[in-house]
Amino acid sequence: MSAGPRLTATGAAYADLAAHVRCHGPLPATDAAHIIDIVERSGLTGRGGAAFPTGRKLRTVAGNARRSGAVLIANGCEGEPASAKDRSMLTKAPHLILDGITLGARAVGADHAYLCVHEGQDDLLRMLQRAQAERRTAGLPDVELTVTEVPNRYVASEESSLVHLLNGGPALPLSTPPRPFERGVRGRPTLVDNVETLAQLALAVRHGADWFRSAGTPDAPGTVLVTLGGAVAAPGVYEVELGVAGADLLAVAGGPSEPLQAVLAGGYFGAWLRADRFAAAPITSRGLQAAGAAMGAGIFLALPATSCGLAETARIAQYLAEQSANQCGPCLNGLPALADALTVLAHRGGRKPAGTITALSPYVTGRGACRHPDGAVRLINSALTEFAADVRTHAQRGPCQGLRRAPILPVPTPERTATRTGGRVPAEV
Amino acid sequence: MPRRQRDRTLRVDPIKCEGHALCIEAFPEMITRDPWNYPVLNPHPVPDHLLRHAEHAVTVCPVLALRIVTSDRERK
Ligand SMILES: Cc1cc2nc3c(=O)[nH]c(=O)nc-3n(C[C@H](O)[C@H](O)[C@H](O)COP(=O)(O)O)c2cc1C
Ligand code: SF4
Ligand code: SF4
Numbered sequence: 001m002s003a004g005p006r007l008t009a010t011g012a013a014y015a016d017l018a019a020h021v022r023c024h025g026p027l028p029a030t031d032a033a034h035i036i037d038i039v040e041r042s043g044l045t046g047r048g049g050a051a052f053p054t055g056r057k058l059r060t061v062a063g064n065a066r067r068s069g070a071v072l073i074a075n076g077c078e079g080e081p082a083s084a085k086d087r088s089m090l091t092k093a094p095h096l097i098l099d100g101i102t103l104g105a106r107a108v109g110a111d112h113a114y115l116c117v118h119e120g121q122d123d124l125l126r127m128l129q130r131a132q133a134e135r136r137t138a139g140l141p142d143v144e145l146t147v148t149e150v151p152n153r154y155v156a157s158e159e160s161s162l163v164h165l166l167n168g169g170p171a172l173p174l175s176t177p178p179r180p181f182e183r184g185v186r187g188r189p190t191l192v193d194n195v196e197t198l199a200q201l202a203l204a205v206r207h208g209a210d211w212f213r214s215a216g217t218p219d220a221p222g223t224v225l226v227t228l229g230g231a232v233a234a235p236g237v238y239e240v241e242l243g244v245a246g247a248d249l250l251a252v253a254g255g256p257s258e259p260l261q262a263v264l265a266g267g268y269f270g271a272w273l274r275a276d277r278f279a280a281a282p283i284t285s286r287g288l289q290a291a292g293a294a295m296g297a298g299i300f301l302a303l304p305a306t307s308c309g310l311a312e313t314a315r316i317a318q319y320l321a322e323q324s325a326n327q328c329g330p331c332l333n334g335l336p337a338l339a340d341a342l343t344v345l346a347h348r349g350g351r352k353p354a355g356t357i358t359a360l361s362p363y364v365t366g367r368g369a370c371r372h373p374d375g376a377v378r379l380i381n382s383a384l385t386e387f388a389a390d391v392r393t394h395a396q397r398g399p400c401q402g403l404r405r406a407p408i409l410p411v412p413t414p415e416r417t418a419t420r421t422g423g424r425v426p427a428e429v
Numbered sequence: 430m431p432r433r434q435r436d437r438t439l440r441v442d443p444i445k446c447e448g449h450a451l452c453i454e455a456f457p458e459m460i461t462r463d464p465w466n467y468p469v470l471n472p473h474p475v476p477d478h479l480l481r482h483a484e485h486a487v488t489v490c491p492v493l494a495l496r497i498v499t500s501d502r503e504r505k
Contacts, residue, residue, distance in 0.1 A: 175442045328443035329467035337464075363463040369444045 005239045006215070006223050007093060007199050014127065017134040020095035027099050027140055028205050035107040036062060039201055041209035043221040048075055048194030049269055049296050051285035054201060057191065061108040061181050064189035071185040072105045072113040072143070073166070076195040077150050077157030079118070080267040081319070081412050082299050085225035086195050088237040090117070090124060093199065094131040098142065100198025103205050105143035108191045112144050115195070116162050119149035152412075154268075154323035158370045159192040161325075172325045173370035194297070196225050217243035220284035224295075228253035230302035230408055231260060240283070247279035249300060259305040262386055264409070266296030268316055269375035271382035272309065275302075292382065301409055308402025310346040310390055312409050313383035317342050319411045320376040331373040334364035338380050345391065349398035354384055354391050436474040437497045439483060443467075445494035452495050456486035468495075 005011075010023040030038075040055030061070050074097065078086040090097060101113050117124060128147055135142055148166065150156050156171035163184045165171040184190025193201075200222060204212040213221040220242040226249065229235045233254025240252055246263065250256060263278040264270060271293040273281060281287050285295040303309055321335035337360055345353035357380060365377045384391055393400055439459060448467045453460045458479055459471040475483045475497070487495050 173444075175444045329446060329448045329465055330443065330463060333465040333467075360464065363465075363469070367443060367463075367467075367469075369442075 006203055007089060007096060007196070007225060008239050010093065013092060015093050015095060017095055017131070017138055020093070024096065024099075024203070025206055027102065030103070030106075030205055032062065032107045032109065035103055035201075035205050038205055038209050039107070042204040042212035043209075043219075044197070044200050044204055044212065045220075045285065046194055047196040047200065047224060047298065049266075049294075051295055054193065054197055057181060057193070058104070058107045061189045061191045064182060065109050068188050070105075070108040070110040071166075071188050071190045072101060072108065072110040073159070073162050073180075073185070073190060073192045074101050074104075074113065074115045074195050074198055075157060075159070075162065075192055076115055076117045077162075078297070079154050079157035080269065080297050080299055081154075081410050082227060082229055082267055082301055083297050084227045085237045085298060087121075087124065089196055089199055089225065091127060094128060095135070096199040096202050097195045098131060098135060098145070100193075100195075100200070100202035101145060102140070102142045103202055104191060104193060104198055108189070110143060110191065112146070114162075114166055114185070115145060115147045116150050116157065116165075117147065118152045118157075120152065125149075153325075154320065155325045155370060155372050158372065160370065162192065163190060172327060173368075173372075175369045215241045217282075217284060219286060224283075224298050226252075226283075226298040226300060228300050228302075229410070230264075231257045231304045232302050233257045242284050243287075244283050245279065246273075246281045246283060246300075249283050250279075250302060256302055260302050261305045261307070262303045262309055264299075264301040264303065264379075265291075266294035267299030267301075268320060268379060270294040270296045270299070271378050272303075272313070272386040273382075274386050292385075294378075304405075304408070306402060307405050307408060308346060308390065308400055309383055309387040310342065310394060311399075311403055312407055313380060313387075314339065314343040314346040315407055315411055316409060317376060317380050320372070320379075324372065325370075328368040328373075330364050330367035334360060334367075335373055335376055338364065338377065342380055342383065345394055347399055347403065349394040349396075351395045354395065357381070357384060433501050433503060436500050436502060437480065437483070438472070438474050438500070439470040439486075440496050440498050441468055441470060442494045442496070445492050446490075447492055447494070449491060451489045451491065452486040455489045456482045458482060460486060 036058045044054045045051040105113050151171050158173050160174040161171045163180050166185045180190040216222045223239050238252045260275040262272045262274050281291045317339035321339040324331045326332040341353040341356040361377050364373050450466045461469045
């Protein structure tokens with residue numbers, strides 16, 4: 001990219017405080033009004049999935065918190081199984097995130113912040129302790145910060161789940177309203193932001209809105225961290241300018257490693273795009289939405305031409321069904337029914353399953369307390385439209401050659417999740 | 430002077446709702462059944478002449494999952 005990397009500018013495997021300050025400059029001594037103003041003008045949007053304008057969220061929480069004070073949650077859970085960018089940022093540039101936490105807390109009037117990460121990452125916890133110790137030694141005016149471990153489940157990192165957990169409950173979504181920005185941790189207005197969003201904020205506040213907008217496009221300014229995976233030559237985490245074309249995005253990871261049929265844009269909260277449509281789509285939230293997909297948390301997975309897109313999606317759908325918090329009827333009943341129908345279509349074929357999916361989908365979308373089912377339904381339906389020719393083949397002639405190939409999309413603990421049905425194709429849908 | 434109009438809309442808490450479907454029997458005009466016996470609410474404001482039915486549906490829900498939310502809007 002022309003402007004060069006920003007978030008990853010130090011190039012270090014672990015940028016200690018001295019290296020961080022040498023590269024980015026010291027923590028700005030800016031006040032709340034100024035921070036909110038810069039972030040609003042920068043056009044920064046959330047990098048956790050929904051691409052919500054960060055400045056507007058800051059202003060709302062600050063307004064709601066005028067009397068009570070606020071709380072900040074930095075979401076570093078990275079619940080998307082294929083994503084690696086948050087852990088990469090936390091490991092390489094923790095001080096940029098910690099700067100963002102302090103500046104974000106200052107903006108909304110929070111005297112306490114939580115950095116949430118998935119449990120079982122002892123190396124990451126030790127590294128964060130080291131970074132915090134460096135800051136204490138340097139006497140930085142940081143907000144009080146608690147690093148909190150969160151259960152390793154997909155919906156545990158949804159924002160109301162984090163609030164629930166920090167209020168002493170289980171990490172399960174809460175009914176809204178109230179949304180966290182209205183009433184969250186200890187009843188206070190709570191700012192929940194992805195850790196990359198906070199790191200971007202730390203740079204915007206340092207260098208100003210015009211600098212921030214000098215990368216990206218007018219309606220999608222800045223850079224973004226992406227995780228490129230599947231059939232690309234060099235899978236990994238990369239920082240790119242928003243607005244590049246899909247084809248150029250894949251080129252960043254060395255391009256396709258074999259002929260592609262489609263790309264899953266936005267991770268398991270996103271949608272499939274056929275390879276030609278993806279190549280032409282601009283990598284921005286708006287551009288991907290117009291194509292029927294999503295930016296999500298910046299995950300792009302390339303599917304080889306010889307894979308079965310239906311079988312790949314069925315595995316993910318089973319995983320997502322298994323990850324339902326089982327609190328809401330339409331989610332706990334609907335996701336398994338949809339996943340089973342897609343599994344039957346992929347592994348056995350027939351005309352019925354696609355009809356079942358089309359009939360049930362409207363009863364699932366928008367009917368849970370959180371948006372988990374909405375994402376799963378979008379992904380499943382994108383498989384039916386983007387792999388329409390395969391749907392016809394499976395309906396008429398049964399499963400295709402693609403099933404011979406091992407699945408390439410990552411699903412955690414396959415012994416449990418790919419097999420909610422015990423590894424068998426469900427008999428009936 | 431625009432007149433104020435009070436809208437009353439049905440809302441269900443999907444976590445509390447246990448799919449007893451009692452509300453569906455009580456107010457079929459605006460609550461229908463999904464494939465798993467959970468209620469699908471008509472998203473439009475409840476017309477005045479059906480308000481008593483809506484209030485009845487709210488009272489039959491054993492887990493207090495169904496509510497009527499009120500909002501004001503300007504009427505031209
Ligand atoms: C099921 C589910 C899981 C989520 N998991 C994450 C996550 O792991 N990390 C994250 O940053 N946001 C996650 N989100 C989005 C958060 O709810 C929230 O919108 C986000 O952290 C806000 O940060 P941002 O405005 O900086 O994007 C999830 C949302 C849903 C519905
Ligand atoms: S919609 Fe699904 S995942 Fe979300 S709270 Fe309800 S049951 Fe849980
Ligand atoms: S009566 Fe209450 S619990 Fe039963 S379906 Fe209606 S809202 Fe849900």
